[in-house]
Amino acid sequence: QVQLLESGGGLVQAGDSLRLSCAASGGTFETYVMGWFRQGPGSKREFVATISWNGDHTRYASSVKDRFTISRDNANNTVYLLMNSLKPEDTAVYYCAADDGWLPITVIAAEYDYWGQGTQVTVSS
16 A cells, blocks of 8 residues: 655745655665645645656646746655745645556546645745
8 A cells, every 4th residue: 555645835925945755665676756736725626737647748737837847766665746936825734646557647636545644834924
C-alpha cells in the first residue's frame, strides 16, 4: 500500500515562500506521476501542479504558474512544491497525490490513485 506524507506547511505572510515535501513509501515511486492539489475554505479541491515520472514534464494551474515549482527526487521517494510570492488566495490544505496509471502526466484528480492527508498553508495579508 502506498503512503504519502506531506510536510512543510505553515503560516506565512504574503510575499513569503514555502517548500512543501511529500514522502512516499510502500510503492514504486519512480514510476508514478505525482501531483499537488489544494482545497481552500469553502472550495472544491483544485489542481496545482503535476510532474512526470522522470521529471521531464510538468504542468501548472494558471493561478500558480511562474510562482510555484514542482520537482521530485526519485532516489529519496520525495516530491516537492516550492511556492514563491505567496498570496492570501493560496491559503488551502495542500494534498500530494500519486498516479500509477498509464498517462505520462495528468491534471485530473480522479486519475490519481493515492493521496496524502494534506498540510495546511495559511497566507496572511
